[in-house]
Amino acid sequence: MLTREIIAAVEELCPPALAESWDAVGLVAGSPDWEARRILLAVDPCEKTVSEAIDGGYDMLLTHHPLYLRGTSTVGAHTTKGAWITDLIRAGVSLYAAHTNADSWGTAQAMADLLGLENARPLIPKEDDPTLGLGRIGTIAPVMLGELADRVADLLPRTPAGILVGGDEERVVETVAVSPGSGDSFLGLVNDSGADVYITADLRHHPATDHLWGGGAALISPTHFASEWPLLPKLAGALREMLPGLEVDVSTVVTDAWVSRR
Structure with missing residues (x-):
């Protein structure tokens, strides 16, 4: 199998046209003509996931977040990200990013599926296909806010920063x-x-407090990494069905910035 076949499958599921205008999705490093039999999915391209891909003998690292979201003028190995690119290319591992295009397809839907939301629909539907778009909204059996927060904590990867809750935890x-x-x-x-x-x-203080003090919806805030991680097994499952000969694994390395809390 060639890398281009994997890219074609990813882009069939998550067309680049779904990406926001400011985003940077697609092949970051490597060649579409490289052979690929094993790929690793991760939220972030970083030292830990790059090493995991190289040491694990993978042919592609497929990440949710782009390595260069705002562009760069160098991929020299004297820079941190350039060193990762250099190591990946030397090892013959390609790097591909599916970001807001994957969000419109499955990031929020993966969270909705985990929670068992009924009649889930996009918060911001795409004009040409209202089944796709950013966010999801749906219903669950009535539950107290604190119990739902516990459920979210149990379903998502454990992170040192934990989960924040805003609002009356006894509210249904x-x-x-x-x-x-x-x-x-x-x-x-x-x-x-x-x-x-x-x-x-990633809720900021003033928007969150103004929202809550103004009578807005209660808030449950996991970390950025934890909230987006459910996309990975959803995407992995879809790729396994589309490309039966491809080995697809999901990284469980926590790539949040926060390593502990006091």
Whole structure:
């Protein structure tokens, strides 16, 4: 199998046209003509996942986050990211990123599936296909906020930073909005949607407090990594079905910035 065949499968599921205009998706390093039999999926391209891919004998590292989201003028090995690129190429491991195009396809849907949301639909549907888009909103059997937070903690990867909860933990919630990754820009939209609780990451102090003090939906905030990780097994399963001869593994290395809490 060639790398281009894997890319074609990924882009059939997550067309690059679904990516936001500011995003950088696609092949970052390596050649479409390289042979590939084993690939590793990870949230972040970083020293740990690059080493995992190389040491594990993988042919491709497929990450959710781009390595160079805002561009660069050098991939020289004297830079941190350039050294990773150099190591990957020397080892014959290609690097590919599927970011907001994968978000529209499956990142929020993966979270919705984990939680068992019924009638889940995008918070921001694509005009040409309303089944795709950013975020999801749906319903669950009524449950207290604290119990739902415990459920989220049990379903997502454990991280040192844990999970934050905003709101009355004894409040009963039923309509749930999710937007894995940084989601405080959607707080107004979440309120307009009628959600009882919003699950997202990277919540800043002032937007979160203004939202809660104004009577907005309760908040459950896992880390960025933990909230987006469920995309990986969903994507891995789809690729295994499309490419039966391909070995697809999912990294469980926690790549949050935070390594402990006091």
